[in-house]
Amino acid sequence: MQPKSGSGELTFTEVGRRRQIVAAAIETIAEVGYTGASFAQIAKRAGLSSPGLISYHFADKDELIGQVVAEIYGTGGAQIRLRSDQASSSTDAVLSFVAGSIAFYDSHRAHMRALIQILNGHPQARERWVDQANSAELDGIEQVLAQGQRDGEFRGDLVPRVAAVVIRDLLSGALQRLLTTPGLDVAAYTGELVTFCRRAISGSADA
Amino acid sequence: MQPKSGSGELTFTEVGRRRQIVAAAIETIAEVGYTGASFAQIAKRAGLSSPGLISYHFADKDELIGQVVAEIYGTGGAQIRLRSDQASSSTDAVLSFVAGSIAFYDSHRAHMRALIQILNGHPQARERWVDQANSAELDGIEQVLAQGQRDGEFRGDLVPRVAAVVIRDLLSGALQRLLTTPGLDVAAYTGELVTFCRRAISGSADA
Amino acid sequence: MQPKSGSGELTFTEVGRRRQIVAAAIETIAEVGYTGASFAQIAKRAGLSSPGLISYHFADKDELIGQVVAEIYGTGGAQIRLRSDQASSSTDAVLSFVAGSIAFYDSHRAHMRALIQILNGHPQARERWVDQANSAELDGIEQVLAQGQRDGEFRGDLVPRVAAVVIRDLLSGALQRLLTTPGLDVAAYTGELVTFCRRAISGSADA
Amino acid sequence: MQPKSGSGELTFTEVGRRRQIVAAAIETIAEVGYTGASFAQIAKRAGLSSPGLISYHFADKDELIGQVVAEIYGTGGAQIRLRSDQASSSTDAVLSFVAGSIAFYDSHRAHMRALIQILNGHPQARERWVDQANSAELDGIEQVLAQGQRDGEFRGDLVPRVAAVVIRDLLSGALQRLLTTPGLDVAAYTGELVTFCRRAISGSADA
DNA sequence: AATGAATGAGTGTTCATTCAT
DNA sequence: TATGAATGAACACTCATTCAT
Incomplete structure (x- = not known):
């Protein structure tokens, strides 16, 4: 029973x-x-x-996997949540979110690897367990970007949703690379990515 | 027999x-x-x-899956190959590659979904069937970026390999989004992504 | 049809x-x-x-295998049949049958190997296709031995049937050895076996 | 698990x-x-x-078959081992080994039938499970024959290895016959085989 | 007379799940 | 609470055989 x-x-x-x-x-x-x-x-x-x-x-395998995903998200959520209120600026908020995410991936490789494997192997993993969290995260990034845009920090022609999506995609790519490239220089890679993001969203070309 | x-x-x-x-x-x-x-x-x-x-x-399941991958790549290869010689500029080459890739993803959803599933589910899919094609593609993007940089089209501090990787990640993310977001406005999304890329690689802020 | x-x-x-x-x-x-x-x-x-x-x-696999066995037996039968009428003595008949059998095995390795494989692999091969031929052969040997015994060539306490069986077993063992021992000196081995048989059946210890 | x-x-x-x-x-x-x-x-x-x-x-079929062979050998091993130390003479040792082997075959027909089928049907049965035991057995017979020869019990021109091989072949043949001849008089057959062996190895014609 | 495509039962093995204890 | 034994469906793959052409 x-x-x-x-x-x-x-x-x-x-x-x-x-x-x-x-x-x-x-x-x-x-x-x-x-x-x-x-x-x-x-x-x-x-x-x-x-x-x-x-x-x-x-109850069945799906319940276990659901708990696994929840555990992984729970661990990460507290740490890498984007906190615009604690940041000195929207730019700072976004960039520290990017750097923080990669740092989290780096320190929780087993968790992230497991998450990816589940997303890959389970036919309905995304729709059941992660889509909601992901779009919430995306919303958060979007809001910070919009706020920064209103504040004049970011370029005026930036479309917050698109930029948010782009940033998430870059992080997904970074995670993939982190887990599959043996001798990767994480600090340098993080630096390059942060620079890229800053340039892409900033209001001035030399940002 | x-x-x-x-x-x-x-x-x-x-x-x-x-x-x-x-x-x-x-x-x-x-x-x-x-x-x-x-x-x-x-x-x-x-x-x-x-x-x-x-x-x-x-002969066995691997042969079938290999044929599936070949069929998918064969269908797409001719269409989304990056053609710098037919483009008016390096910028044009890169951006039309981005737009073309997304257009192909959009018109071949089942193919792309299957490809992703295979990459996810088959232990050796990447090394056996796609790694070579992928790194060739990456090389192609990198070369165009480097050429554009030499021609002064792109910013001087752009690192071609990094930018190429970023573009590929964006495309991977775009594919993911395309397949999982029900009502996505593909044209708008493509346009914004192209804009994003142009800005990210261009030599001038108003590019 | x-x-x-x-x-x-x-x-x-x-x-x-x-x-x-x-x-x-x-x-x-x-x-x-x-x-x-x-x-x-x-x-x-x-x-x-x-x-x-x-x-x-x-008609089915059994018919094919039956034909295979018949073909193999047919090839051998003509050559190694024990011919007491053409031999100068019963001893000569028996010993040349032994030597002749091994010579046939040696020159028809593929046939013999196939026959053994069938006997090994097919559940009813023996009873269906070879038992009859084998006991006929055994009868032949027995008769020659009995005749030789009546003629005083062989020891009086020899039991023809048993000796015949022994000789057949030795030949089976020889075939096995022939096929599994790579560098076997067939002539020497044949010589030893013939000597052994002569001693075992002859009427005098120094035969 | x-x-x-x-x-x-x-x-x-x-x-x-x-x-x-x-x-x-x-x-x-x-x-x-x-x-x-x-x-x-x-x-x-x-x-x-x-x-x-x-x-x-x-774990797999091979483990099962290995256990089957071990069970069969384990059952027989204790009974038919050639014990020269408990025999009054080398002749006695050899002949009681022969008789004992046949007795064991007779009382364990299903086991022996199964063993033969495995040896026949499994591609690596011999090398994996029985070759070692078989050649050890052959060595044992050979040693007893050599000792008996040194003691003058056996004929001087006997080649121990060849005689050992012959005896094993006779036992293999006996087993085959036992399993395929319905009404065989085992006692009589054993007696005659023992007699045959005694005569074949003894130093005197009237042994 | 022959071909090649197709069939469906069979192989050993793995799996999530059940259940008596 | 937990155990280990058991279950039966599923897996990729092979086989002798059938049959339309």
Whole structure:
């Protein structure tokens, strides 16, 4: 009998187990990909006695993967959220968001690798778990860009939504490159990307 | 006995069947992802009596997927190749490549969706079938950028390789967005992306 | 429609084709074993257009294999039949049968290898196709031994049937060894075996 | 998750199931040959619900067959080992080995039938599982023969290796005959084979 | 008489999931 | 709570055989 059915209460042990399994799933998916991450593999890596234990704690594989995605987003969200109120300017807010994102990717490679694998391997991952968060993030960037534009920091012909999209795409590309280029000089790469973004959005050519 | 062993000659019927199966595979992969695209699923969509028929016409799944990739690349290759010689300027070459790529993505959504799914789902897809083409493309962009820079069209501090990578990332992002955003105004989106790129690489702020 | 159904008549072409297929089957089985000798493999080696052609000429796989066995036995039968009437003595008959058998094995390695593979791989090969021939052969040896015993050539306590069986077993072992020992000195090995047999059946210890 | 991975410990139930499956495999192979012994067939005879259960308990077919061979050899090994130290003479050692082997074959027909089928049907059975044991056995026979020859029990012109090979061939032949001759009088056959061997190796004609 | 395309049952193996204990 | 045994559908792929042409 699934423990989480009926009431929404989870026991202390239950919560711990779920955390353990989610962590093992992240590690496993990062290592062997979503396709290779069978319950058997995850259980082996987590030191669990049987794949059945996972089915016992999660309704089905989709629930587990959903929790994995939530865990990854939760970890990142707190850190790299774009904070325009703490920044001295909109430009500063955008650029530190860019640099901060890459820094986060760099320090959480396993998480990011797992996330990518899930997005790649699970047919409905995007629509189910990440599209909403992504468009919220996009909205946030867009708002900062619009604000900066109103403040005269950014070029007048900049279309905030497009620029926001472009920045997100550059970050996606950066993540991809980070994970697949062995000896990448992250600092230098970050610097180049920040420069690129500054130039692309700034009001003056020499920004 | 596999029909295509030995000599490279293929019957008329054989060619037709292979085309049919490749087309069904593209459709299937676009719909249910690489992971979900079992021979059984492909056969069902192709109206074949049994999955065995696919094995009869293709040595193994890799051969089929290779043909799918070749078909997709073959379709697109002629259209979106970056042609600097036919362009009036390096700027024009780059921008029309960007616009042309998005136009191609837009008109071949199922193909591109399938390609992405394969790149995501097949462990060696990149190294086997696309890495070479991709880096050739990247080289092409880089060369045009470098030429434009020598000609004074582009800003002097532009690093051709970085800019080329950025442009490719933007296109990848554009493709992603195209496929996942239901009501996207492609023309507007393309226009804004082109503007963005022009500004990002041009030598003057008002380019 | 199977050509050989109804009347037992075979056309000239038909006979030729069957011979060709049987020969290809022998070659294939000798090379890749009975298990590996699918119709597809046999057709490929024979240069036949399709495995279907084999089914067209033979009712089923068993009929083909039966013909293969018959062909192999037919080839050998004429040559190594034990001829007591042409021998100067029973001892001579037996020993030249032993030596002759090994000589035949040596000169027909592919045939013998195929035969062994069939006996190994086909569940009912022995009972269907070879048991009868084998016991006939055994009878022949036994009769010569009994005759030689009556003539006083062989030891009185020799039990003809047992000795015949022993001789056949030695030949089976010799064939096995011949096919699996790369650099075997066949002449020496034959000599030893003949000596062994002479001693085992002769009436005097120094025979 | 395969139960036997990681530590070598096996549950009580697990051991029982493996035994059951191995026993069913022996029975199946003896009945329908190695080729016909699919997991489906074995499962049917074992009363298992699905062939997948065999894969659950054994890593792959080779592991199962290896266990089958080990089981067969394990059963026989203790009984038919040639014990020269417990024999009153080398002659006695050899002859009781011969008689004992046949007795074992007779009392373990299914096992021996299965072993033969495996040796015949599995491409690498010999080199993987039995060659070592076989040549050790051959060495043992040869040594006893050489010792007996040094002691003057056997004829001086006997070549130990050749005689050992001959004896093994006779036993192989005996096994074959035992399994394929319905009404064979085993006792008589054994007696005659022993007599034959005694005469063939003894130093005196009346041995 | 022959071809090549097609068929469908069969192979070993993996998988998420169930369930008695 | 957790375990390990079991289940049965699914996987890619091979096979002997069929059949329209």
